[in-house]
Amino acid sequence: MIRPLVVLAFAIIAQASQPPAPSGDAEQGRTLFVNNGCYQCHNYEGHGGAAGARLAPNPLPWRGFVSYVRAPRGDMPPYTVKVMSEQELADVYAYLRSRPRPPAVSNIPLLAR
Amino acid sequence: MNRRGFLKRASLAGAAAIAAPDVGVDAQAPAPRAPAPATPIMSASAETAVLLDTEVLTADRTGSDFMVDVLKSLGFDYICANPGSSFRGIHESVINYGGNKSPELITCCHEESSVAMGHGYAKVEGKPLGVFAHGTVGLQHAAMAIYNAWCDRVPVYVMLGNQLDATLRRPGAEWAHSVQDAAAMVRDFSKWDDAPMSLQHFAESAVRAYKIAVTPPMAPVVLVLNSEMQERPLGVDVKLAIPRLAVPAPPQGDSGAVAEVARLLVAAEHPVIVADRVARTPAGMKHLIELAETLQAAVIDQGGRMNFPSRHPLNQSQARAIADADVILALEVNDIWGVVNSFRDQLTRTSRPTTKPGMKLVSVTTGDLYVKSNYQDFQRFAEVDLAIAADAEATLPSLIEAVRRALTPDGKRRFESRGAKLAEASSAALDRSRLEASYAWDASPVSTARLCAEIWGQIKDEDWALVNGTGGWARRLWNFEKSYQWIGSSGGAGVGYGAPAAVGAALAHKRHGRFAVNIQTDGDLMYAPGVLWTAAHHRIPLLSVMHNNRAYHQELMHVQKMCNRHSRGIDRGRIGSEIVDPPIDYAKVAQGLGVHAEGPITDPREVGPAIARAVAVVKRGEPALVDVVSQPR
Numbered sequence: 001m002i003r004p005l006v007v008l009a010f011a012i013i014a015q016a017s018q019p020p021a022p023s024g025d026a027e028q029g030r031t032l033f034v035n036n037g038c039y040q041c042h043n044y045e046g047h048g049g050a051a052g053a054r055l056a057p058n059p060l061p062w063r064g065f066v067s068y069v070r071a072p073r074g075d076m077p078p079y080t081v082k083v084m085s086e087q088e089l090a091d092v093y094a095y096l097r098s099r100p101r102p103p104a105v106s107n108i109p110l111l112a113r
Numbered sequence: 114m115n116r117r118g119f120l121k122r123a124s125l126a127g128a129a130a131i132a133a134p135d136v137g138v139d140a141q142a143p144a145p146r147a148p149a150p151a152t153p154i155m156s157a158s159a160e161t162a163v164l165l166d167t168e169v170l171t172a173d174r175t176g177s178d179f180m181v182d183v184l185k186s187l188g189f190d191y192i193c194a195n196p197g198s199s200f201r202g203i204h205e206s207v208i209n210y211g212g213n214k215s216p217e218l219i220t221c222c223h224e225e226s227s228v229a230m231g232h233g234y235a236k237v238e239g240k241p242l243g244v245f246a247h248g249t250v251g252l253q254h255a256a257m258a259i260y261n262a263w264c265d266r267v268p269v270y271v272m273l274g275n276q277l278d279a280t281l282r283r284p285g286a287e288w289a290h291s292v293q294d295a296a297a298m299v300r301d302f303s304k305w306d307d308a309p310m311s312l313q314h315f316a317e318s319a320v321r322a323y324k325i326a327v328t329p330p331m332a333p334v335v336l337v338l339n340s341e342m343q344e345r346p347l348g349v350d351v352k353l354a355i356p357r358l359a360v361p362a363p364p365q366g367d368s369g370a371v372a373e374v375a376r377l378l379v380a381a382e383h384p385v386i387v388a389d390r391v392a393r394t395p396a397g398m399k400h401l402i403e404l405a406e407t408l409q410a411a412v413i414d415q416g417g418r419m420n421f422p423s424r425h426p427l428n429q430s431q432a433r434a435i436a437d438a439d440v441i442l443a444l445e446v447n448d449i450w451g452v453v454n455s456f457r458d459q460l461t462r463t464s465r466p467t468t469k470p471g472m473k474l475v476s477v478t479t480g481d482l483y484v485k486s487n488y489q490d491f492q493r494f495a496e497v498d499l500a501i502a503a504d505a506e507a508t509l510p511s512l513i514e515a516v517r518r519a520l521t522p523d524g525k526r527r528f529e530s531r532g533a534k535l536a537e538a539s540s541a542a543l544d545r546s547r548l549e550a551s552y553a554w555d556a557s558p559v560s561t562a563r564l565c566a567e568i569w570g571q572i573k574d575e576d577w578a579l580v581n582g583t584g585g586w587a588r589r590l591w592n593f594e595k596s597y598q599w600i601g602s603s604g605g606a607g608v609g610y611g612a613p614a615a616v617g618a619a620l621a622h623k624r625h626g627r628f629a630v631n632i633q634t635d636g637d638l639m640y641a642p643g644v645l646w647t648a649a650h651h652r653i654p655l656l657s658v659m660h661n662n663r664a665y666h667q668e669l670m671h672v673q674k675m676c677n678r679h680s681r682g683i684d685r686g687r688i689g690s691e692i693v694d695p696p697i698d699y700a701k702v703a704q705g706l707g708v709h710a711e712g713p714i715t716d717p718r719e720v721g722p723a724i725a726r727a728v729a730v731v732k733r734g735e736p737a738l739v740d741v742v743s744q745p746r
Contacts, residue, residue: 035684036683036684037669037670037673037676037677037683037684037686037687039745040666040669040670040673040686040745040746041670041745041746043553043560043744043745043746044553044556044558044744044745045552045553045556045560045744047552047553047556047560047744048549048552049561049744049745049746050561050583050585050746051670051746052746054549054552056552074457075457075458075459077673077674077676077677077678078459078677078678079677079683080677080680082680083677083680083681083683084683099553102548102551102552102553102554103551103554103555104551105547105548105551108551108554108566109570110563110566110567110569110570111547111550111551111566111590113543113547
């Protein structure tokens, strides 16, 4: 149990020391999210799907988000500065954070066990 | 009537036909010249026949009647066909001589639909149906579907019309519809073919073809039916016999190798069973459950067939059991390399193993018994520690017995503890799936998770079967527990399989009174939407709910990847892959083909009620379609 706690502590410290995301325009972010093909794997709401992870409404911390988009570790195609500026990524980030939280599973009868 | 009497009667009929007045001739016009005497066309058969002084124009029975006798002996229920002159003889024999029953002719609008219907049908019914097609233009349409069935190890029985004797061909189209070696173009992806030269040859090859098709590894077979042989009169004194069919018992694994696998599994700390195309019959799932429960081992169902109940506590298909595995038993897994490696599709393609060092990999597959060279569906070579070339389903009973013999009291206690942990993991995975499904619950376009949840809400109390669909959310959220509730996918990833395979599977479910459900993608339906008419015409009950993301989305992502790689035109990645401007109105398409349909639906709240109305139509015995505009994946 010690190891996960240590990792969690490092993660919290790392997050606290990260610079906040620059302010972004969520509306513009949605346009960019669609026009740049992010929706293809992550779906229009950034809620993830068969081909991409869920991003919204709580994406990775800002710096980690930018790092991953620029140099993905998995199969995701890289987005260079040439095609998406840091400000445009901030707009997308704002869009993802603006997505509503889902209703509680217990309030969705169709998802009952 | 003996042959001499038959020919005499036919000769008289021929003479009467020649004497009939030509009503098309103008009375004022000069009398036409008498036609030159017809030059008899000397076919191979005519060369050996009695020379007649008058023309024979009718026959009581022809070779194709006997061919139908053979097809009946093999137990074919249906023949799917788009009509074609090269098999007009057997077409007529099926509907008249055979009474259009066992087999019944199913009218198809495309040969690809005929074969894909056979693909879906065979996976439900456990036996092939027949397909008639032209040996040239028909087979070229059918080829993609034959390839899918080949990759999916499914028997489809294809019969091709072809006029072999060049001297008998009608000028024009019949020449374009004739070929020296009809089956050549699909020989790389069919298991066996023949072009019989006589009716007795046909009978023997027909039974042989059936036997080969249904023996694991199953695959399509092709028979060429010479048009002349179909249409040639059948003499009453001709001695023909239909051989008896004995389907071979599938090969079981070597007893020594099976005992060694059992020893490995019993000794393992984290054994994992990976199943792909295991369950050929209901017994397959039953035996796999028995093996998994005896060992309390994790099961990853890759979904090639209905191998394992989706909510069984040992089902770890949504978990990451491979990384911890010390023994992996791969049952009828086509891509074993892919089970134990990950692949990264970037500018430089890379891969790495996903298992821990020392892991033992065992395979049981008929794939080791039969493989061809040209088409590469056999996947990358996998280094296995023990390979058993055998049918997995047939091998399971002896493996279960061997495991039981190897068990110890201490082992049983260890297994119980492992099983409890796996049950917890399975339960947690289901909870995670429900939570993930709740995201974008109210979004428009409709999320694919909600789409599946809405369908489930309407069909869960029926005796349902999912006959087509990506299976992703359905397999995470629905309770698959019966052997017929899932049949896997196309095999060759050839788009256009879904709709016709669903109709073929629904045809098979119809006689069992089951409720067939199809999650239908838009791009797939547009390959041959005419199959909806086939479903309407033959009253095949099938609920189709469109997962309409208005794109060939898999390909869209590939093009997007290239755009990103080159950092150019990233906003144009959709060109060539989207199905918009205009968006297709699938409800109107279906309605035009005689199918009850609603949509397009974009509001998630309207999905459930529309499906409920469609369910009522399907329960009346008809097809119905609901077009839902959905999120991409």
